[in-house]
Amino acid sequence: MIFCLYRALTILGGPLICLHLKRRMARGKEDPKRFGERLGRPGLPRPDGRLVWLHGASVGETLSLLPLVERLAARPGWRVLVTSGTVTSAQMMAERLPKGALHQYIPVDRPAWVEAFLDHWRPDLVLWAESDFWPNMLDAIRRRRLPLVLVQGRVSAKSFAGWQQAKGFIGRMLSAFDLCLGQTPEDARRLAALGARRTQCLGNLKMASQPLPADDAELERLHSLVAERPLWLAASTHAGEEALAARVHQHMVQRFPDLLTIIVPRHPHRGADIAAELMAMGVTASLRSSGGEIPPGTSVYVADTMGELGLFYRLCPVVFVGKSLLAKGGQNPFEPARLGAAVVFGPYMDNFPAMAPAMVAAGAAQQVADEADLIRAVSALLADRTALARARTAARAWAEGEAGVLDQIMGAVTPLLEQAEKADAHP
Known part of the structure; x- marks a missing residue:
């Protein structure tokens, strides 16, 4: 009927x-x-x-x-x-x-x-x-x-x-x-x-995908721009998570004065609105769509471009996977793990009901409960090079074993x- x-x-x-x-x-x-x-x-x-x-x-x-x-x-x-x-x-x-x-x-x-x-x-x-x-x-x-x-x-x-x-x-x-x-x-x-x-x-089948591509020359250029700055990535973020990432940055910059936070929004067309929101919070933000540079003094770099997640997964040692703290469902945590990033996600990973707990059990990811927990997890990884290397190795090993x-x-x-x-x- x-x-x-x-x-x-x-x-x-x-x-x-x-x-x-x-x-x-x-x-x-x-x-x-x-x-x-x-x-x-x-x-x-x-x-x-x-x-x-x-x-x-x-x-x-x-x-x-x-x-x-x-x-x-x-x-x-x-x-x-x-x-x-x-x-x-x-x-x-x-x-x-x-x-x-x-x-x-x-x-x-x-x-x-x-x-x-x-x-x-x-x-x-x-x-x-x-x-x-x-x-x-x-x-x-x-x-x-x-x-x-x-x-x-x-x-x-x-x-x-x-x-x-x-x-x-x-x-x-x-x-x-x-x-x-x-x-x-x-x-x-x-x-x-x-x-x-x-x-x-x-x-x-998402575990069989090839690593996301990246332009090697651009990766090398970005490495030279960020130099030795501590950095982390908020990837595939949804509305509300960019402001959350900025608050995390404002808290962590007290411990890591030269910290660079990179945000790759799930919908790049929101880039200008995100930058305006962050500037209103007192955070110095710049847009990748404005020329690709990271001007001196930039605190948060908003990568509002298509098809460059692979580039930033390679650049950033720590990746927070969006749509998992405020928005619900979660984005794909396998992709950053495949490229050897230390993976962190929130409690709402309903789109990956088997993958998320398997990654946590294997030490390939950390699951955080809230904003304060995210600050703790990212800060601990950036402060301890040995722990960071161990988390990155575990993520890559798990991803390769599932392919x-x-x-x-x-x-x-x-x-x-x-x-x-x-x-x-x-x-």
Whole structure:
């Protein structure tokens, strides 16, 4: 019943959907040069041969798929299509996709646009990331009997409770999947309880990702600018956490007079507002977008640029992972650990329910309770070089030990690849 109502609304609501998309475009949230892709109009021709299509909602999901994309792109006879729904993810894929792999925007979930997309691309296998479930698209994939695998499947406790009230609706969507791979055993259990036919947990694909890239020359230049200054990084921060980082700085600068705090906000467009907020607090802040320099006297450096987290994870020995003290859910702690940073995060790491406690247990991260606890943890690391080196070594060792998940996930996907290959050989 819910699906039928949803489908009718997406058919009849075409004009309103177009109006909504145009308003998003006016705010910079849609790509005007490729707007047709959101309406199911292809921006590229379909390549010859077999095609595997991978979908991730935004930056985090598509980045987690990159190890799979690279493996699949190297498989003879296969081409790779990656879709996402945000401008920032499209920009990131333009820089990171391997040669031969293609990116398109996912069409908005309206039946005519979905069918046009599938008619053009005709995928032989579909891999879907996390929980970006679109009813019309998944129903069309099911009706076409396309092999479909959920990778990185994630169902939070809140989402699980909500879906329990609409089990028929979520069950219909999950029935499209031949296999659902949960990020954690609990995710796999919840997917099965909601109606998934086959579920497994083979690990978190984010642990298979390559280290975030960095410009070596720029890293060397920044090292020369900060010289011997003690420094720490507040990474992927959300609203409120920048002011918190500034208060931490104001407290610690009494012990470390030359301290430099670097902030990389989760949404770079907030850079100017963040700098204004910090200046109002009496903190001397400078913006990376203003030229990349760190002027003398800078207390807090706001790196409001895209795609440079890898640079600052390498530069800073101590990293606080944002969205974990004031905002809730947490950002990915694996990425700084992979690059050998001492990792600190707050109590709200719900997006990483297995990874966060595993890192703490292995000594690869510290979990702090509040602002005062963050001050204590960062100060202790900066004051004790031996403890800092031990924390950095433990983080890197744990991350490298977890990176074998890609082989297991490829093992689960390979039978479907071989099935498509056999179908081609014996039509």
